[in-house]
Amino acid sequence: MKLEGFSHPRSIEEALAVLAGAPGEARPLAGGTAVVPMADRRARVLVDLSRAGLDTVVLEGDTLRLGATATLDAVARGKAVTDAGLDALVDAAGAAASRRLRRQITLGGNLVGLYPWSDPVPALVVLGAVVRVRSAAGQRDVPIDDFVARHPSKVLQPGELVTEIRVPRAAARTGSAFLKFARSAVDYALCGAAARLRLDGDVVREARVAVGALRPLPMRLAAAEQALVGKAPDPATLVAAAAAGAAEAEVSADFRASVEYRREVCGVLVRRVLETAARRAAGRSA
Amino acid sequence: MKLELTINGVPRALDVAPDALLLDVLRDVAGCKSVKRGCEAGDCGACTVLVDGRPLASCMLLAGQVAGRSITTVEGLGTPEHPHPLMTALVEAGAVQCGFCIPGVILSAKALLDENPNPTAADVREALDGHLCRCTGYVKQIEAVLAAAAVLRAGKGGAR
Structure with missing residues (x-):
């Protein structure tokens, strides 16, 4: 499709009206790092969302509200994100690409594209994020697990936009972490791992573990989670949980790494994020 | 398509193709040849410009x-006759050989110093993240940015 021009809506309502008015021809554009290099931008009009007031990063009560066009740099450095105790998101948003690209890549664009190598997505999965979707007709909230499992391209109907990612503030005695491994500082991850642990006394009450970049979609590691709940997060438990996670992970090979190599890296990264998350959880008393 | 924007402080109305890259418009329409085409994938930093102050x-x-934004390239910072303190410092530190990466380095350093006039070496290192140099290495560039920061703090470099 031949690109003819741009629309620069000044509000979300205006953006939704433009999209509704040209179905199949108007396409939303966030940071542009995915769309710009394409030979065919698959749009007659690109709807530039950068001035639509969707770049909020604010903690409201117990919910961190992240506008869809908040950049990864703004998320990684956002005081509200740190105040909400969401360390895995700080880690992940700050780990993607280079600082220059993090100023351009948006959280919403990264989530909707659901790139296999995404750093933020596994973090959003363990943090229990909720994706707010709006159209000219109304809005709905989709839990991140559903949003990912059904795939954004199926979840989002024509004329719908992700406007906000909402993440619950970390509860007391809860810690989270994200780590990636890549061939160079700016290469895509060949494995990413995120974990959130909630402690009760000396034992893990709740565990969420997710990995990315091992296959087209991120994956929760249920066996790793089950190996943690009800146990003290001591080194032997964390090693056993990481081993269980690496064994259950679905892993694909590509030119970056073999299945065997990725699985090995996965076990190491899961152990390390569990260690960090457990340390952070123990440090968050109130 | 008509594109209105400000380039180095001058409001411009340019005729551009709807699918034109900012890189090509700056080089071929606006004549800002300091903006370099390197990797075309956002990785090398040679095409960095300031958009409303952000690299x-x-x-x-x-x-x-x-559209409507303010773009700054190296042409807007200084000239051979009246160089910006960052330009002087990079030359004096021996941080420039082929020069291909240097316009981008200058602009990211400028953005850093506008935000933080008294950066640490670690701040400079982070600001120059993603600026690939294949000649001199990075240590002299970091030294040069720190030296330029000191010059600017002392007010010796002219007002920019």
């Missing part, structure tokens, strides 16, 4: 995205 990769932006 971004002009190869990863369609020109239409920056």
Whole structure:
């Protein structure tokens, strides 16, 4: 499709009206790092969302509200994100690409594209994020697990936009972490791992573990989670949980790494994020 | 398509193709040849320009995205006769050989110093993240940015 021009809506309502008015021809554009290099931008009009007031990063009560066009740099450095105790998101948003690209890549664009190598997505999965979707007709909230499992391209109907990612503030005695491994500082991850642990006394009450970049979609590691709940997060438990996670992970090979190599890296990264998350959880008393 | 924007302080109205990259518009329409085409994938930093003061990769932006915005390239910072303190410091530190990466380095350093006039070496290192240099290495560039920061703090470098 031949690109003819741009629309620069000044509000979300205006953006939704433009999209509704040209179905199949108007396409939303966030940071542009995915769309710009394409030979065919698959749009007659690109709807530039950068001035639509969707770049909020604010903690409201117990919910961190992240506008869809908040950049990864703004998320990684956002005081509200740190105040909400969401360390895995700080880690992940700050780990993607280079600082220059993090100023351009948006959280919403990264989530909707659901790139296999995404750093933020596994973090959003363990943090229990909720994706707010709006159209000219109304809005709905989709839990991140559903949003990912059904795939954004199926979840989002024509004329719908992700406007906000909402993440619950970390509860007391809860810690989270994200780590990636890549061939160079700016290469895509060949494995990413995120974990959130909630402690009760000396034992893990709740565990969420997710990995990315091992296959087209991120994956929760249920066996790793089950190996943690009800146990003290001591080194032997964390090693056993990481081993269980690496064994259950679905892993694909590509030119970056073999299945065997990725699985090995996965076990190491899961152990390390569990260690960090457990340390952070123990440090968050109130 | 008509594109209105400000380039180095001058309001411009340019005729551009809707799918033109900002990189190509700056080089071929606006004549800012300091903006370099390197990797065309946002990785090398040679095409960095300031968009409303933020250093971004002009190869990863369609020109239409920056309608109404203010763009700064190295042409807007100084001239051979009246160089910006960052330019002087990079030359004096021996941080410039082929020069291909240097316009981008200058602009990211400028953005850093505008935000933080008294950066640490670690701050400079982070600001120059993603600026690939294949000649001199990075240590002299970091020294030069710190030296330029000191010059600017002392007010010796002229007002920029």
